[in-house]
Amino acid sequence: MRLHRLSGDMGILAGAFVLLWFAPSFASDYALQISFRVMIYLTLAESWNLLTGSVGLVSLGTASFVGLGSYVAFGLANHFGAPIPVILVVCALAGAVLAALVSPALFRLRGVYFTVGTLALAALLQLLMVNLPTFGGASGIFLKHDPPPLASLYHDALSVALVASLAMAICARTRISVIIRAVRDDEDAAAQMGVRPYRVKLAAFALASALIAMAGAVQAINLGAIEPYGAFGLQWTIDALSMVIIGGIGWRLGPLAGVLFVVMLGEMLANYPEAHIAITGVILIVLIRFAPGGIVGMFARLFTRSTRLSSP
Amino acid sequence: MNAAAAPLLEVTGLVKRYGGVVAIDHVDLQLWAGTITGVIGPNGAGKSTLIGMIGGAVTPSAGHIRLGGRDISRLPASERARAGIGRTYQIPRPFLDMTVAENLEVAQYSMAPLIGAGPARSARIELLQLTGLLDVAGVPARALPLLKRKRLEVARALALKPRVLLLDEVGAGLIDSEITELITLIQAVADASVAIIIVEHVLRVVRACCARSMVLNFGKKLIEGPTAEILAHDEVASVYLGTGGARQSAPAAPKDEAAPPPRDPGSLSQLIAPRSSAASRPPLLELQGICAGYGQARVLKGIDLQVHEGEAIAILGANGAGKTTLARTITGAINPTAGTLRIAGNDAAGRPAHDIAGLGIAHCMEGRRIFPTLSVRDNLLVAARRVDRATAQQRLAAVYELFPILAERAAQGGTSLSGGQQQMLAIGRALMARPRLVIFDEVSLGLAPIIMDRLYEALATLKAAGMTLVIIEQDVDRALALADKVYVLEHGIFGLAGDPRDIADDPRLRHIYIGTAD
Numbered sequence: 095m096r097l098h099r100l101s102g103d104m105g106i107l108a109g110a111f112v113l114l115w116f117a118p119s120f121a122s123d124y125a126l127q128i129s130f131r132v133m134i135y136l137t138l139a140e141s142w143n144l145l146t147g148s149v150g151l152v153s154l155g156t157a158s159f160v161g162l163g164s165y166v167a168f169g170l171a172n173h174f175g176a177p178i179p180v181i182l183v184v185c186a187l188a189g190a191v192l193a194a195l196v197s198p199a200l201f202r203l204r205g206v207y208f209t210v211g212t213l214a215l216a217a218l219l220q221l222l223m224v225n226l227p228t229f230g231g232a233s234g235i236f237l238k239h240d241p242p243p244l245a246s247l248y249h250d251a252l253s254v255a256l257v258a259s260l261a262m263a264i265c266a267r268t269r270i271s272v273i274i275r276a277v278r279d280d281e282d283a284a285a286q287m288g289v290r291p292y293r294v295k296l297a298a299f300a301l302a303s304a305l306i307a308m309a310g311a312v313q314a315i316n317l318g319a320i321e322p323y324g325a326f327g328l329q330w331t332i333d334a335l336s337m338v339i340i341g342g343i344g345w346r347l348g349p350l351a352g353v354l355f356v357v358m359l360g361e362m363l364a365n366y367p368e369a370h371i372a373i374t375g376v377i378l379i380v381l382i383r384f385a386p387g388g389i390v391g392m393f394a395r396l397f398t399r400s401t402r403l404s405s406p
Numbered sequence: 407m408n409a410a411a412a413p414l415l416e417v418t419g420l421v422k423r424y425g426g427v428v429a430i431d432h433v434d435l436q437l438w439a440g441t442i443t444g445v446i447g448p449n450g451a452g453k454s455t456l457i458g459m460i461g462g463a464v465t466p467s468a469g470h471i472r473l474g475g476r477d478i479s480r481l482p483a484s485e486r487a488r489a490g491i492g493r494t495y496q497i498p499r500p501f502l503d504m505t506v507a508e509n510l511e512v513a514q515y516s517m518a519p520l521i522g523a524g525p526a527r528s529a530r531i532e533l534l535q536l537t538g539l540l541d542v543a544g545v546p547a548r549a550l551p552l553l554k555r556k557r558l559e560v561a562r563a564l565a566l567k568p569r570v571l572l573l574d575e576v577g578a579g580l581i582d583s584e585i586t587e588l589i590t591l592i593q594a595v596a597d598a599s600v601a602i603i604i605v606e607h608v609l610r611v612v613r614a615c616c617a618r619s620m621v622l623n624f625g626k627k628l629i630e631g632p633t634a635e636i637l638a639h640d641e642v643a644s645v646y647l648g649t650g651g652a653r654q655s656a657p658a659a660p661k662d663e664a665a666p667p668p669r670d671p672g673s674l675s676q677l678i679a680p681r682s683s684a685a686s687r688p689p690l691l692e693l694q695g696i697c698a699g700y701g702q703a704r705v706l707k708g709i710d711l712q713v714h715e716g717e718a719i720a721i722l723g724a725n726g727a728g729k730t731t732l733a734r735t736i737t738g739a740i741n742p743t744a745g746t747l748r749i750a751g752n753d754a755a756g757r758p759a760h761d762i763a764g765l766g767i768a769h770c771m772e773g774r775r776i777f778p779t780l781s782v783r784d785n786l787l788v789a790a791r792r793v794d795r796a797t798a799q800q801r802l803a804a805v806y807e808l809f810p811i812l813a814e815r816a817a818q819g820g821t822s823l824s825g826g827q828q829q830m831l832a833i834g835r836a837l838m839a840r841p842r843l844v845i846f847d848e849v850s851l852g853l854a855p856i857i858m859d860r861l862y863e864a865l866a867t868l869k870a871a872g873m874t875l876v877i878i879e880q881d882v883d884r885a886l887a888l889a890d891k892v893y894v895l896e897h898g899i900f901g902l903a904g905d906p907r908d909i910a911d912d913p914r915l916r917h918i919y920i921g922t923a924d
Binding site for chain 1: 461462463482483484485487488492493495499500501502503504508511512513515516517519562565566
């Protein structure tokens with residue numbers, strides 16, 4: 095039965111992927127640019143939802159891996175002229191390796207200390223980049239060659255988002271989900287069931303970090319120039335977090351709903367940037383107070399309530 | 407049992423220290439496949455610590471645990487589970503948001519990630535049938551009542567296909583008929599390849615399931631042998647009933663430190679609230695039909711009790727009978743679900759704890775609850791904050807007179823004291839509020855006989871000075887000697903009540919404690 099649901103997810107994802115693949119042939123440049131942003135944010139939000147919603151690790155380290163992906167991608171492109179698929183694979187590896195390297199220190203910390211630890215990691219990497227002239231220092235690096243056209247980058251972002259969504263479908267629909275939820279609900283009881291909580295957390299952290307690093311790489315190449323304050327900026331972390339909370343933390347469709355909502359809101363209020371930030375903040379506060387399950391959780395509740403009312 | 411074969415689980419010289427406290431002191435244990443062993447002993451004897459160390463949740467300070475010859479003493483809990491040790495938690499810890507079936511899947515898929523879905527499902531159905539959970543397989547664990555949660559604990563441990571199964575108080579909080587079901591379940595899961603340890607206060611379970619038992623007392627193995635012999639043993643009866651301590655230590659000459667100093671009754675009056683002068687006054691404490699519990703576990707099922715000024719009441723009962731719950735209900739730490747609670751005529755049911763303390767009820771809590779960061783003096787002064795400095799100092803002097811050792815240690819940290827001194831501090835702190843009634847919850851638990859005598863002398867002095875006392879005790883003899891009236895709690899109701907002399911001779915008292923009444 096569970097495999098049925100997994101193949102159902104796969105079917106929907108494949109259909110959406112094929113449909114969206116052909117978007118550049120009919121969509122305007124503006125629509126393509128928005129879609130590109132949706133794909134990048136979707137990858138970040140899915141990864142954060144895996145860590146925080148599913149495994150229960152509240153991470154503020156998204157920016158560390160966005161920045162890591164950006165710098166690794168520029169290094170590979172500028173020094174080796176590497177093609178984008180190679181760049182993405184190396185960035186994914188780099189993200190996973192960094193996650194594995196810092197996990198002995200981070201997983202020693204539980205709860206809020208883990209969260210602060212991930213925040214410190216982003217700050218540390220940012221300071222490191224600012225102070226290392228090899229990596230361009232505070233002024234950053236430019237891409238030596240012209241970036242590929244938007245349509246091609248859009249396909250890359252779409253592919254990364256597909257990989258992220260597939261990974262999440264596998265985590266949510268197979269027996270892996272039972273293990274992940276056990277670790278989130280009660281680590282000690284899970285260990286007593288033979289689950290190795292450290293390995294589960296490390297695997298999720300490495301997977302999320304690999305996905306975030308790939309998104310960071312595509313995003314940086316699209317920009318054509320990176321500098322530490324942007325690449326390792328706290329804004330990446332806040333964006334991913336607020337999108338998932340608005341969409342519905344822990345829900346399968348939460349990241350997608352949150353990303354679409356926030357990106358559309360941003361476009362509607364594009365001429366009033368201050369109002370955009372303020373309104374997002376107010377929405378966040380109102381949702382946390384009245385609908386902690388976010389948009390998806392709210393609809394799920396309304397739906398079950400109405401079905402309950404209609405049944406005798 | 408084949409004694410010549412190597413034991414499946416072998417525990418040698420196991421020690422667990424928490425700071426200066428030794429919870430488990432050089433315990434040895436051997437388990438053979440196909441046997442069920444009972445572990446009994448008073449609260450705080452170290453039973454759950456022993457389970458925790460075998461299961462891997464608690465790291466031993468010294469000693470070795472070998473499973474089938476392999477030393478597993480330093481392995482984390484997950485590796486022990488994989489090596490074949492399944493345990494249950496005393497307070498069930500299911501994954502609340504998962505269904506019952508998914509709870510079992512955790513164990514199945516962590517042990518065998520690639521097991522086929524079909525075999526896994528039929529194994530689950532078999533386990534659910536065995537534990538009587540098949541009809542709730544799709545229900546979230548959160549919706550299960552306590553008994554079913556305990557069964558889920560057992561089912562989940564069995565899903566590991568363990569070679570050693572550790573059942574930690576799976577019978578606590580269950581009523582008689584539920585215990586019968588539990589015994590049937592344990593007998594059904596026992597087979598020739600598994601060794602089972604049952605830690606239990608419900609001795610009926612031990613008697614029905616365990617061929618052999620060991621008794622833990624103060625972290626040490628007191629005795630081990632066939633269960634029937636163990637339960638008939640005088641020493642075991644005295645660990646539970648406390649008769650040995652009182653009889654042996656009464657004639658012993660008290661040590662210098664413990665000698666009660668001559669007292670001026672005037673100083674004690676600093677600690678005892680003046681009696682109300684009304685001619686026909688209501689009882690100081692009155693309970694009618696009080697029911698209370700924790701979530702699914704109903705502990706008190708209709709308690710009636712009257713305490714008049716100047717009386718000393720003893721409340722006895724086996725572990726899990728509801729004694730501490732009764733104390734917590736009176737002092738407002740938990741709210742009764744039914745019944746009336748009056749303090750000096752005022753309705754006090756559902757009022758917060760500090761209100762009830764304001765009505766003159768002090769609670770000397772089980773486990774002492776000393777503030778570790780405060781000195782002995784500050785621990786005492788905390789309880790007398792609403793009075794002026796001079797009055798507080800007078801009360802402090804009166805407490806020091808009752809327990810001179812506290813004056814000597816006044817500047818030390820509260821938890822640097824020995825267990826007995828900490829208990830004196832807890833009693834002194836309860837008195838600092840100058841209460842009208844003090845509830846003493848298990849003041850003798852975990853203390854050496856000589857210290858218990860010293861504490862009971864202090865309680866006798868307080869009673870003689872006119873204090874109203876409610877004493878909750880497992881140590882029957884000492885409580886009977888002090889009380890004017892005795893109530894025996896059994897399964898949340900008073901099974902026995904009356905004059906201490908009559909109760910002492912009542913064979914039902916022993917039955918209630920040891921459980922032969924079944």
